[in-house]
Amino acid sequence: MSEDDEDFAGCRPLLFTIAYEILGSAADAEDVVQDSYLRWHAVRGKGIGHPRAYLVRTVTRQALNHxxxxxxxxxEYVGPWLPEPVRTAPDVSEDVVLAESxxxxxxxVLETLxxxxxxxxxxxxxxxxxHREVAGLVGRSEATVRQIAHRAREHVRARRKRFHHDPGTAREVVGRFLSAAGTGDVGTLMSLLAPGVVHVSDGGGLVSxxxxxxxGRERVARFVAGVARRSAPGTRFDITSCNALPAVLFRVGDRIDQALVFEISGGLVHGMYAVGNPHKLGAAVTPRLLSRKGHETWKP
Structure with missing residues (x-):
């Protein structure tokens, strides 16, 4: 691997994270990063003074096009659309800004922008x-970027939900939740759910x-018990982390059948996101490194 390729590899987690947060699709984000690498490979050595800045700009503009x-x-999507779950390492939650984002x-919320x-x-x-750097990255004037940033910040602030969970407590809650779901214990399920809990399913029209x-607590509890009762024989599960949140990956044979991501706060489940669309489960197979930083030798 050449020195330039090593530098790109060091910057890849930053580039992927930017693309993923703009797109909400891990597959599209990976396509954007790969395309940016090809563009970088074609122009490297041609007087680019700040490679990381060039790559971030390229990824941003390609992501916007996508x-x-x-x-x-x-x-035209069938049913609710959810972002592709990305399996994350536990230490991602140590960066509070990254974990929330x-x-x-x-x-x-970002989908509404x-x-x-x-x-x-x-x-x-x-x-x-x-603001000046963002203007260069998106190809707008600094004044325009300031206006867009203010409008977007107010929009997100009015709609964002904040959940603070203790990883140890969250894992315990998920374990009790799975046990109750497996036995059809609606009462215990209800005791683990917040009154305003919401369960969102994304099958993309490809799976049920x-x-x-x-x-609502009772409706979600009964829905979950029903889904568990109809699960395929031999279904296995792993408790892990997706998108810096506690998650369960359900497996049938060698494939992931569904990713269920939990929002847990105060020992109660406030939200669940069930992604069953098989085209959205590739990034849940192995942990992916997310980062808000790039290679230290590449500074804009």
């Missing part, structure tokens, strides 16, 4: 770029899934 096209596809709740607002918010609020969110 997002505008994806918006049209998502309008990749949570399912935040990614769904326009493409430019989303990119500006992510670059400014999550990655800490200045609720076409609308299920809300």
């Amino acid at each position: 997002l505008r096209a994806a918006r049209r596809r998502r309008e 990749v949570s399912m709740a935040m990614l769904l 326009g493409p430019d607002e989303r990119a500006v918010f992510v670059l400014r609020e999550v990655f800490g770029y200045s 899934a609720a076409r609308r969110p299920v809300a």
Whole structure:
């Protein structure tokens, strides 16, 4: 591997994280990063003074192009659309800003922003770029970026949900939840759910899934018990972390059948996101490194 390739590899987690937060799709984010590498490979050695800045700009603009096209596809999506769950290492939660920014709740809030607002918010609020730097990354004037950033920040602030969970307590809650679901114990399930709990399922029209969110303690408990009762024989599960949140991966044979991501606060489940669309489960196979920083030798 050449020195340039090593530098790119060091920057890849940053580039992927930017693309994923703009797109909400791990597969599309990986395509954007790979395309950016090919563009970098074609121009390296041609007087680029700040390689990391070049790559971040390239990834941002490619992600914006992908997002505008994806918006049209998502309008025709069957049932609720959820971001692709990304399996994360436990230490991701140590970076509070990063952990919140990749949570399912935040990614769904970001879905309500326009493409430019989303990119500006992510670059400014999550990655800490200045208004001037963001202007260069998205190809807008600094004054315009300031206006977009203010509008996006107010929009997110009005809609964001904050959940603070203790990893040890969360894992215990998930374990008790799975045990109760497996035995059909609706009463215990209800005791683990917050009154306003919401369960959202994404099957993409490819697998069986609720076409609308299920809300309320009793309705969610009965829904979960019913799903568990109908699960395929031999289904296994792993308790892990996706999007810096406690999660369960259900496996049938060698494949992941579903990823269930939990929002837990105060010892109660406030939200569940069940992703069964097989096209969205690739990034849940192995832990992925997410980062708000790049290679130290590459500084804009």
